[in-house]
Amino acid sequence: MKINILVCDWFEDILPPFLPTFPTLIYNLFNQVDATIEYELFDVQKGNFPQLNGNEINLITGSRAGVYENLPWVTALLDFIRSAHQAKAKLVGFCFGHQAIAQALGGEVAPSGKGWGTGIRSSQVIHPEALKYFPDGKMYLNYNHNDQVMQLPPEAELLATSDFCPNEAFMVGNHILCFQGHPEYTKQYAQHVLEKAKGKDAELIRKAMESLQLQTAQGATIARWILNLN
Template sequence: MKIGILKTDDVRKELVGEFGEYPEMFADLLRDQDPGLEFNTYEVQHGQYPAQIDEVDAYLITGSKTGVYDDKPWIPPLMDFVRKLHDEKKPTIGICFGHQLIAQALGGRARKSDKGWGLGVHTYEMQETPNWMSEPAPNFSLLVTHQDQVDELPPGGRVLASSEFCPMAMVQVDGHMLSFQAHPEFTKPYSNSLMELRRKAFGEAVVDKGQESLKNDIHENAVARWMLEFLRK
């Protein structure tokens, strides 16, 4: 399977040398489950798109520091492309910004949450077990860095997992789009370094709480298997 990564941001320059860019993080995560996967990266933040929608088998939209509601010239074309993916029923995964973008592009809504920043390890309760999921679990934990959230589902969307902090944390739209607010591609060292780098922006107390949560387990490998199962179903 060949996955097209729609890259919507760059890793902070202070961290990229140690941790790589987002497409590398996703490739590492998913190739741990299937070493035969192939990836194409499209710098959609710079206007780069596939020449044909079917030059890859599926798509993955990365996270970004940008909000889906921000006035950036590259966001409307990306929303148009997401609508095209939806019309063509192309298997698509959205992560963080990608999660919010799918909702916003298809008639839902994402906005800045009044709950503030979510950092570190968050746990989500499954609300529904879809039939494509071969290893269901009552809950799972992943790393997060977000202030924006989806607060209105698009038509055809349903919540698969949620938390008190993030009620729409894992969403499926019809049979071909799956999105997560959390970051299965993040590692604990990367999350810790990002929190430390942005300590003043996030706030001391929020960072301290987030760093303390790194003691908890995360289930990135199980979620990676879910992602691949969904794309292949």
């Protein structure tokens, strides 16, 4: 199995000392499920994209950019997503990646009036395919976002929802799988993000920190699901 990681932000200026690169989080996520996976990185902001191969997973990472921004690399990414969908290549999106796939395929993304979504949040699983992996009907993931998918693409099927973010996860066919959350985040990294947050409400940060202690994110379950994509 090979995963092509489409890196949309390296976060080099905010990485903690214990993390050599941001993609390391993704390596660690999948390696706990399958240690034989091969990885290749593609710097999307420099216009680098993988060749489409039906046997490989193309994973689009988070970013501090917005998918609605008129940036050349964002436009190129949306074109790549449309080509991947047409070829029925395996495509996965985390956070910004989730939003980019929605935007590219006819959905709508915008800043949320609900503000910053952070900490561990639970969402209600509503689709039979998702219930295979979350049989109790709840999905817990780490979050770090201000934008949201306001409208799903016409072909999309909603997988999970919450009051804060109605479109938490969706799929298109059997080859596209998207999550607003960050399955790759560890508790240690999530704490680092909260500790480094500037200009954010102190009570919001306190509650987010508390959520990291009270709940366990289910990133490994998401990784298993992704590896089972047809």
